Amino acid sequence: MASDRPYFICTEVVARATDFMESALPLTDSLRVRLHLAHCADCRRFVRQLELTVETCAGLGTPPATAEPSAALRAHFRALTQRRPKT
Amino acid sequence: MSPAAAMTSAPELDDATLVARVLAGDEPSFEALVRRHHGRLVRVARVLLPRHALAEELVQECWMSALERLEKFEGRSSVSTWLIAIVSNRAKSLAQRERCRSAWTELDSALAGSEPVVPLERFTANGRSWVSGPNRWAKEMPDAVLRQAQARAALEQALESLPEAQRAVVTLRDVDGLSADEVCEAMALSAANQRVLLHRGRAKLRALLEGYADGI
Numbered sequence: 001m002a003s004d005r006p007y008f009i010c011t012e013v014v015a016r017a018t019d020f021m022e023s024a025l026p027l028t029d030s031l032r033v034r035l036h037l038a039h040c041a042d043c044r045r046f047v048r049q050l051e052l053t054v055e056t057c058a059g060l061g062t063p064p065a066t067a068e069p070s071a072a073l074r075a076h077f078r079a080l081t082q083r084r085p086k087t
Numbered sequence: 088m089s090p091a092a093a094m095t096s097a098p099e100l101d102d103a104t105l106v107a108r109v110l111a112g113d114e115p116s117f118e119a120l121v122r123r124h125h126g127r128l129v130r131v132a133r134v135l136l137p138r139h140a141l142a143e144e145l146v147q148e149c150w151m152s153a154l155e156r157l158e159k160f161e162g163r164s165s166v167s168t169w170l171i172a173i174v175s176n177r178a179k180s181l182a183q184r185e186r187c188r189s190a191w192t193e194l195d196s197a198l199a200g201s202e203p204v205v206p207l208e209r210f211t212a213n214g215r216s217w218v219s220g221p222n223r224w225a226k227e228m229p230d231a232v233l234r235q236a237q238a239r240a241a242l243e244q245a246l247e248s249l250p251e252a253q254r255a256v257v258t259l260r261d262v263d264g265l266s267a268d269e270v271c272e273a274m275a276l277s278a279a280n281q282r283v284l285l286h287r288g289r290a291k292l293r294a295l296l297e298g299y300a301d302g303i
Contacts, residue, residue: 011214014205018286022267024278042220046205046293049224053293056229057261060243067122069150074114076151081112084158 008032013043017050102166110157121150124167128174130263131273134255135178145181149174168272171265175273198252198280204290224300238299245295253288260285 008016008029013036019025020033037044069077100108100119108116125146132142153173160169209219225231232238246254246262255274259265265273271281 009213009215010217011203011205011207011210015203018282018289022282022285024282040216042217045221045223049221049293049297050289052224052226052228053289053296054261056232056242056296057246057257057292058264059229059233060239060246060262067125069118069121070147073121073147073150077109077114077117077154080154081114084110084112 006032008036010036010040010043013037013040014046017047021047021050103162106157106160106166109154117154120166124170125150127167127263127265128170131171131174131259131265132178134258135175135273136182141181142178145177146174149177152177164272168269171269171273175275179275198283204287205294222297222300224296228296228300232296232299235299238296241295241299242292245292249288249291253284253291256281256284257288257292261289 013033016025016033105116105120128146129142132145133139136142153170209217211218256270259270267281271278
């Protein structure tokens with residue numbers, strides 16, 4: 001959907017919003033998005049809403065997993081250490 | 088400080104130093120390495136496998152495998168990325184063996200198509216401007232959604248309802264905070280495909296939150 005126009009229209013900005021946020025657009029496309037956002041309040045709002053969506057998801061968190069090595073894993077570590085040649 | 092004492096204070100050391108100490112047989116360094124990465128590895132396995140217990144078990148096995156291969160770790164990638172690759176490869180094999188519905192089985196269909204992330208009816212016919220623009224969101228939106236039980240539950244439900252591959256990418260990136268590179272490694276995705284899935288998933292969650300904005 002690459003455009004030859006020197007500017008992007010709203011649907012093109014919406015389609016590229018995550019690429020823009022991830023700094024993954026080619027320089028010329030990134031400039032075209034910035035130019036569009038400078039004068040389009042609706043698209044600015046859309047991009048901002050995606051950022052707030054990411055922020056909200058980050059707050060969901062995940063339950064912590066058990067982080068201690070199991071007894072079997074510790075035993076494996078000790079056995080391997082004994083087998084390794086001493087340096 | 089004696090060599091023995093130096094070996095015991097591991098938590099604040101970087102991964103490369105921990106790995107060197109693990110190879111020298113320092114158990115506290117091994118424990119520190121596990122504490123630092125285990126939770127993240129389980130979360131990677133969890134989005135790729137159907138049950139938490141299966142993910143925990145698989146990651147324990149991966150630590151054993153990683154210990155055996157540690158001498159061959161050359162530092163070309165970060166320790167985190169290397170561990171994620173081990174977990175990802177094993178999880179993929181397990182999912183295939185057990186015929187689990189997983190992010191991979193839906194990857195091709197998830198990447199196919201080019202449906203717009205916002206319905207075209209919301210734009211003028213030529214796509215140059217919005218007919219029905221996004222509503223206003225307060226900057227407190229994330230906190231407000233997370234505090235309201237109903238909105239939070241709806242978001243969690245929407246995340247669970249995403250197509251598997253989108254759910255996996257959004258969960259790993261936006262909920263668990265993995266980097267783009269780590270997610271690409273975990274799911275064997277190109278950077279571009281990772282962003283396609285991320286964009287589609289995020290846009291669906293944004294659309295859901297749009298319905299809650301007026302009440303906040």
